[in-house]
Amino acid sequence: MELKDSLYPFLREVSISIDPYDVFEDVYWALLIGAKPCGPGMERANLLDLNGKIFADQGKTRNTVSSRNVIPAKNSHALTRLDENRAKCQVSWNFSKLA
Numbered sequence: 001m002e003l004k005d006s007l008y009p010f011l012r013e014v015s016i017s018i019d020p021y022d023v024f025e026d027v028y029w030a031l032l033i034g035a036k037p038c039g040p041g042m043e044r045a046n047l048l049d050l051n052g053k054i055f056a057d058q059g060k061t062r063n064t065v066s067s068r069n070v071i072p073a074k075n076s077h078a079l080t081r082l083d084e085n086r087a088k089c090q091v092s093w094n095f096s097k098l099a
């Protein structure tokens with residue numbers, strides 16, 4: 001609903017399913033936002049391992065049924081970029097304190 005409410009002019013369809021073969025069939029662009037949330041007492045490494053498996057399985061499915069246009073890295077995005085950006089911010093902040 002949020003995607004439709006945002007009035008993206010090129011958004012044609014949103015597919016929701018528990019079967020990745022249905023969702024990824026013939027797609028040209030994919031934004032992967034599904035992931036397992038952190039549970040009580042769960043270590044971050046365990047969470048990253050579980051979510052990595054989810055995205056790996058989705059990638060294998062896309063390789064099988066999606067348009068060849070969705071396969072290049074420039075056309076695939078996942079929220080793991082958020083972790084990368086956080087790490088870069090922390091490193092740059094620490095270096096700025098040394099200066």
